[in-house]
Amino acid sequence: MxxxxxxxxxxxxxxxxxxxxxxxxxxxxxxxxxxxxxxxxxxxxxxxxxxxxxxxxxxxxxxxxxxxxxxxxxxxxxxxxxxxxxxxxxxxxxxxxxxxxxxxxxxxxxxxxxxYQTPFSVTALSSSGITSISEIPDGARIGFGPAGSTSDTYFPRMMETLGVNFDRRNGSWSDLGGQLQDGLIDVIAFAAGVPVPAVSQLEVQTDVNIIEFTEEEQATIMEAFPVAQFDIAADTYTTLTEDARSVSMWNxxxxxxxxxxxxxxxxxxxxxxxxxxxxxxxxxxxxxxxxxxxxxxxxxxxxxxxxxxxxxxxxxxxxxxxxxxx
The missing domain is CATH 3.40.190.10 (Periplasmic binding protein-like II)
Structure with missing residues (x-):
């Protein structure tokens, strides 16, 4: 206003x-x-x-x-x-x-x-070849943010609902960004207002994939959790060329x-x-x-x-x- x-x-x-x-x-x-x-x-x-x-x-x-x-x-x-x-x-x-x-x-x-709204989004290194939720390999090491955070509370349950099997990891967003770059984890599941500083920093240092939900995945998550439809605008990150489908929760x-x-x-x-x-x-x-x-x-x-x-x-x-x- x-x-x-x-x-x-x-x-x-x-x-x-x-x-x-x-x-x-x-x-x-x-x-x-x-x-x-x-x-x-x-x-x-x-x-x-x-x-x-x-x-x-x-x-x-x-x-x-x-x-x-x-x-x-x-x-x-x-x-x-x-x-x-x-x-x-x-x-x-x-x-x-x-x-x-x-x-x-x-x-x-x-x-x-x-x-603001907190979108739920997934990031992986481009070198991993992961471009969708369904491509996350069985047993992937996924960083869900600090223990007890919104991301850590809801994202593991969302991943399980979508049929993803994973090894759960926790840490600050900046620490997890470093671990992703060093190959210590495979994916970061972010729930944070955009642009997430850690993602913006990753973009500067390496090539990343910002992974959106499919329409079906989005609908499944919205039915199971207290979230709403959300699109991450293309101008949020340099990596994005078009809006990315997501879900969000108000803060x-x-x-x-x-x-x-x-x-x-x-x-x-x-x-x-x-x-x-x-x-x-x-x-x-x-x-x-x-x-x-x-x-x-x-x-x-x-x-x-x-x-x-x-x-x-x-x-x-x-x-x-x-x-x-x-």
């Missing part, structure tokens, strides 16, 4: 004024739980953490974590103020079914703002539900009022726009400060029973 120069200036001025007038209960510093280095979460999360810290005059930054599942736990307990999660792991955590802490219903992590930023309403409202205002600034942090932020508030679909209770921003600025129809404490 773009604003006129006058409107944007007014928004930024009002944010600064608001922040100066009411900081009751605000923390002096904050942390955003992200994921492993080399992945989109780390780049995107560290970027908006630095932006908010600068705008509000606070100390803040991103923290390397195990990804969405662990982030739900860290934000729920208040070990970090903010984090990022995908909707599948979030739903499991709220039901008390997270492998991170089975039985713990993580209901003190609140929705803050929509981020949301989350906040500890006990944070002051005014604080979370101010943070959301900074993130959502200037999309161009967010896109400069990471191209995936093209989807970090107010009208995507509805992608929460009632999965995560809204933080009152975030809900107020979207109701006031995006015409969001958020029922009171979907707002924490409502």
């Amino acid at each position: 773009k604003y006129s120069a006058f409107a944007l200036a007014s928004l930024l001025i009002s944010t600064a004024a608001f922040a100066e007038e009411d900081r009751t209960g605000w923390p002096d510093s904050f942390t955003v739980a992200t994921a492993s280095q080399g992945g989109t979460y780390f780049a995107y999360g560290s970027g908006w953490a630095n932006l908010v810290a600068e705008e509000l005059g606070l100390t803040g930054g991103g923290e390397v974590t195990g990804g969405p599942g662990q982030n739900m736990a860290l934000v729920h307990t208040g070990d970090t103020q903010f984090g990022m999660t995908t909707m599948g792991p979030a739903a499991e955590a709220i039901r008390g079914e997270s492998p991170i802490a089975p039985g713990l219903q993580m209901t003190n992590a609140c929705a803050m703002f929509p981020m 949301f930023a989350i906040a500890n539900c006990d944070l002051p309403e005014s604080f979370v409202h101010a943070v959301v205002d900074i993130i959502m009022s200037d999309n161009e600034r967010m896109v400069n942090i990471h191209r995936a932020a093209r989807s970090t726009i107010p009208e995507n508030w509805d992608k929460n679909n009632g999965v995560i209770a809204w933080h009152p400060g975030a809900a107020r921003w979207f109701i006031e600025n995006a015409g969001a129809d958020i029922p009171a029973d979907q707002i924490h404490g409502g």
Whole structure:
């Protein structure tokens, strides 16, 4: 969403004024739980953490974590103020079914703002000859990202559903990229916002195949898992010559539900009022726009400060029973 120069200036001025007038209960510093280095979460999360810290005059930054599942736990307990999660792991955590802490219903992590869709994609070296899911050899060593991440939670099950037999490997995206180049693994199954930094780096250093799902594979995955149809645009990677068929899952930023309403409202205002600034942090932020508030679909209770921003600025129809404490 773009604003006129006058409107944007007014928004930024009002944010600064608001922040100066009411900081009751605000923390002096904050942390955003992200994921492993080399992945989109780390780049995107560290970027908006630095932006908010600068705008509000606070100390803040991103923290390397195990990804969405662990982030739900860290934000729920208040070990970090903010984090990022995908909707599948979030739903499991709220039901008390997270492998991170089975039985713990993580209901003190609140929705803050929509981020972007996480496509599920497969990458192999061109020298491997693997150009499709069906060509992945029996017993292939597949890197699924950090243990407990969205990719590690869902992609092995997706591969099994598609009849792929594999040797499961875990690690940070940057580490797995190095292992792929060195021949220590055969395939990387990425679930991360695009462009994935590790894939972009691989493209610079070697020839890779970015493998899409067939229409039948896509339909099978969509029926079995909480994902939607998605196309990775051809201009995302230099390797692609046309859009690549994929599936995706939405990501949301989350906040500890006990944070002051005014604080979370101010943070959301900074993130959502200037999309161009967010896109400069990471191209995936093209989807970090107010009208995507509805992608929460009632999965995560809204933080009152975030809900107020979207109701006031995006015409969001958020029922009171979907707002924490409502």
